[in-house]
Amino acid sequence: MTAHDLAGSSPQVSALQPADASGLGRAGLLAGKRLLVTGVLTKSSIAFHVARIAQQEGAQLVLTSYGRAMSITEAVAEQLPQPPPVLRLDVTSPEDFAGLADAVREELGEVDGVVHSIAFAPQNAMGGAFLDTSWKDAATALEVSAYSFKALVTACLPLMSEGASVVGLDFDATQAWPGYDWMGVSKAALESVTRYLALYLGERRIRVNLVASGLVRTLAARSIPGSERLEEIWRTRPPMTWDVDDPVPAAKACAVLLSDWLPSTTGEILHADGGMHAVVG
Amino acid sequence: MDNTLQLTFEQFAVIVGEKLRIPREQIQPETALKDIEIDSLAIIEVMLAVESQSGASIPTEEVSTDGKVEDLYQLVVAAVDASRK
Numbered sequence: 001m002t003a004h005d006l007a008g009s010s011p012q013v014s015a016l017q018p019a020d021a022s023g024l025g026r027a028g029l030l031a032g033k034r035l036l037v038t039g040v041l042t043k044s045s046i047a048f049h050v051a052r053i054a055q056q057e058g059a060q061l062v063l064t065s066y067g068r069a070m071s072i073t074e075a076v077a078e079q080l081p082q083p084p085p086v087l088r089l090d091v092t093s094p095e096d097f098a099g100l101a102d103a104v105r106e107e108l109g110e111v112d113g114v115v116h117s118i119a120f121a122p123q124n125a126m127g128g129a130f131l132d133t134s135w136k137d138a139a140t141a142l143e144v145s146a147y148s149f150k151a152l153v154t155a156c157l158p159l160m161s162e163g164a165s166v167v168g169l170d171f172d173a174t175q176a177w178p179g180y181d182w183m184g185v186s187k188a189a190l191e192s193v194t195r196y197l198a199l200y201l202g203e204r205r206i207r208v209n210l211v212a213s214g215l216v217r218t219l220a221a222r223s224i225p226g227s228e229r230l231e232e233i234w235r236t237r238p239p240m241t242w243d244v245d246d247p248v249p250a251a252k253a254c255a256v257l258l259s260d261w262l263p264s265t266t267g268e269i270l271h272a273d274g275g276m277h278a279v280v281g
Numbered sequence: 282m283d284n285t286l287q288l289t290f291e292q293f294a295v296i297v298g299e300k301l302r303i304p305r306e307q308i309q310p311e312t313a314l315k316d317i318e319i320d321s322l323a324i325i326e327v328m329l330a331v332e333s334q335s336g337a338s339i340p341t342e343e344v345s346t347d348g349k350v351e352d353l354y355q356l357v358v359a360a361v362d363a364s365r366k
Contacts, residue, residue: 042325044342067324075329130352219321245342 011181029259031058034108036156038064038089039117039169041075044218044237046169047117048076049176050249057255059139066096075087091118091148097155111159113258116152116168119145119220125182127225140242142180146189151196153208167257169250170210170269172277177233179226191269198267207266209257213250214242218239236275248252285336285364293331293354300326310351323348324353331357337364 035054039047040063051061061084065073070088077083089105090096104111120143125133149168169179171189190210197208215234221227221244236244253272256262271277288296294308303317319327324346328339339360344353 030360042341043338044340067327072322072329103301219325219341222345223321 018072028057028059029255029261030113033112033258034110035059035061035113035115035258036064036104036108036111036203037115037117038060038078038091038152039115040065041069042072042076042219043079044245044247045076045117045217046213046217046218046230046250046254047115048080048245048252050115050117051077051080051084053248053251053255054258055084057259059113059258060084060108061106062087064081064100066090066093067130067257070131083163091144091151097151100152100155103154108159110161111156111164113165113200114152114160115254116149116158116166118152119169119183119186120185121145121181121183123225127179127181130181138182138185141186142189145183145186146193149190149193151199153201157206160206161265163257163260164206165258166197166206166208167254168210169254170194170212171215172212172271174277177253179224180228180230183224194269195267202266207257207262209218209262210267210269211250211253211257212269212271212273212277213247213253214276215237215244216250217244218246218247234276237279238276239279240274242274242276285361286334288331288335288354288357289363290354292334293357294350296330296334297327297350297353300330304347308350310354312350314346314348314350314353317350319346327353328357335361337361 015094037047039045040051054061063073063077063084063086065086066088067090074086077086085107089100100268102189122137125137125141153166168190170190171187173184173191177184194208194210215221215230231244234244250272253270257270294305297308298305301317301319301323306315324344325341328341332339337360339357343356
């Protein structure tokens with residue numbers, strides 16, 4: 001993984017850099033923030049690096065996971081600077097959502113930020129099967145990957161107040177990617193959900209934004225049939241060199257959106273993609 | 282100081298058997314991963330256990346469920362070797 005550092009890109013940010021290597025226990029970009037982070041599954045997960053950077057920048061976290069992934073998330077959480085608690089959340093379970101606010105309140109009190117890094121599509125909904133995908137499989141992708149954003153935010157609303165920030169992980173849905181299929185449709189829905197959340201939460205001054213990451217070789221990306229073709233596109237076409245093995249640029253973009261440095265930015269899609277979205281390659 | 286430990290195939294197969302709850306005899310180098318119904322979550326469970334025993338960091342993003350048990354084992358061997366360099 002390429003080592004990146006916020007220092008040097010901005011004098012304001014560099015003034016907040018850690019005095020020690022761990023970055024723990026000093027004022028940082030997210031000092032005092034209480035964050036709920038979903039989607040930590042492996043050390044290559046973008047969400048893992050969001051959690052790591054958030055802790056290094058002074059945030060206190062809870063993670064969520066469920067089912068068989070629960071023990072995996074708990075084990076991977078041990079590799080964070082300060083292993084956070086892992087709460088159960090199946091985003092297809094109304095009961096889990098109903099109990100989420102109480103469980104988070106017990107750990108954090110209130111919540112200053114929420115990270116949605118959740119997506120799933122059945123194999124029949126990806127890999128070139130677009131024309132034959134059943135509504136049931138398409139609906140699963142839409143429910144888990146897009147509707148869950150609304151459900152997660154509303155479940156956390158009782159804990160959020162003015163200035164809170166919600167960030168979701170996106171993959172540019174303005175064009176059709178080979179093999180991405182109903183996952184791509186779900187990301188387009190996620191982008192629209194974000195705009196509506198921004199609309200309805202604006203008066204509470206809760207910001208809702210997405211980070212559209214370039215392709216990162218996470219477990220989610222590897223589960224896309226034919227992901228090698230996507231990797232080839234991302235290795236060759238972005239105007240700035242894009243490292244498909246580096247989740248840090250997307251994670252840092254999330255950290256900035258979770259911070260107080262974009263106080264009037266909502267309904268936005270921040271691209272951390274080497275400029276890919278802006279050019280014809 | 283290098284604290285990593287190379288696993289034998291036997292040690293690796295025992296871990297796979299325990300995580301998948303299947304008899305050790307079913308796990309041979311040529312066994313297709315699909316035949317023992319190993320999915321991506323199960324691979325991560327196996328690799329976390331391997332990391333715990335070997336001390337090496339295994340690149341799970343390199344793992345595919347299309348291959349054979351031997352492919353997984355070779356990934357472990359390579360990761361342990363790499364961590365010793």
